[in-house]
Amino acid sequence: KAGVTQTPRYLIKTRGQQVTLSCSPISGHRSVSWYQQTPGQGLQFLFEYFSETQRNKGNFPGRFSGRQFSNSRSEMNVSTLELGDSALYLCATRGDSYNEQFFGPGTRLTVL
Amino acid sequence: AQSVTQPDIHITVSEGASLELRCNYSYGATPYLFWYVQSPGQGLQLLLKYFSGDTLVQGIKGFEAEFKRSQSSFNLRKPSVHWSDAAEYFCAAVSGAGSYQLTFGKGTKLSVIP
Numbered sequence: 001k002a003g004v005t006q007t008p009r010y011l012i013k014t015r016g017q018q019v020t021l022s023c024s025p026i027s028g029h030r031s032v033s034w035y036q037q038t039p040g041q042g043l044q045f046l047f048e049y050f051s052e053t054q055r056n057k058g059n060f061p062g063r064f065s066g067r068q069f070s071n072s073r074s075e076m077n078v079s080t081l082e083l084g085d086s087a088l089y090l091c092a093t094r095g096d097s098y099n100e101q102f103f104g105p106g107t108r109l110t111v112l
Numbered sequence: 113a114q115s116v117t118q119p120d121i122h123i124t125v126s127e128g129a130s131l132e133l134r135c136n137y138s139y140g141a142t143p144y145l146f147w148y149v150q151s152p153g154q155g156l157q158l159l160l161k162y163f164s165g166d167t168l169v170q171g172i173k174g175f176e177a178e179f180k181r182s183q184s185s186f187n188l189r190k191p192s193v194h195w196s197d198a199a200e201y202f203c204a205a206v207s208g209a210g211s212y213q214l215t216f217g218k219g220t221k222l223s224v225i226p
Binding site: 055058102106 | 212
C-alpha cells in the first residue's frame with residue numbers, strides 16, 4: 001500500500017505570492033489533516049477534511065485555506081505569503097476506523 | 113487549555129545506554145496518547161499509541177511507553193539505544209474518540225554518542 005504523498009517536496013516563493021500544496025492520502029483514507037511545523041511554534045494543526053468537508057480548523061488566519069476532492073486528495077492554499085509562513089507543511093491521513101494518523105514527508109516552503 | 117509538555121529539549125546518550133523521554137499532558141479527561149519520531153527532513157513516523165487498557169505499551173523499533181494517570185505522564189523508553197535512533201521525538205495527544213486534532217509537544221532531540 002502506497003504511503004501518503006505530498007507534492008511538491010520543496011518550494012521557494014516570495015512575499016505576497018500565493019502557493020498551493022497537495023496531499024494524496026493512503027488508498028481508502030478519507031480524512032486528511034494539515035499541520036505546520038516551524039522551529040519556534042512547533043507542530044500546529046491547520047485543518048482537517050473528511051469526505052470533502054472541513055471538519056475542524058486550527059487557529060490560523062484566513063490566508064490559509066484548503067479543500068478536498070472526491071478522490072480524497074487534498075490541497076491547501078496560502079495566499080499573500082509572509083516570511084513567517086516559511087515552514088514544513090505536513091499532511092496526515094487516517095482510515096475510518098480511527099486508530100492512528102499517517103504522515104507524509106512534508107512540503108518545505110521557503111518564503112523570501 | 114489542553115496541552116502536551118516535553119520538558120527536555122535535547123538529550124544526549126551513549127550508544128547502548130538506556131533512554132527515557134518525558135511527556136506530560138494536561139487534559140480534562142485521559143486523552144489518546146502517541147509518540148512520533150522524525151528524522152531530519154522527513155515526516156513523522158508513529159512509534160506507539162495508548163488508547164486504554166494496559167498502561168505499558170510496546171511499539172516499533174524496540175520502544176515502549178508507560179502511561180501513568182496519577183502523574184499525567186506518558187514517558188517513552190528504550191533499554192539500549194542505537195546510533196540510528198538519533199532523531200527528534202514528539203509526544204502528541206487527541207482528546208478522545210471523535211477528535212482527530214493532534215496536539216504536539218515541542219519535541220525532544222536525541223543525540224547518540226558512538
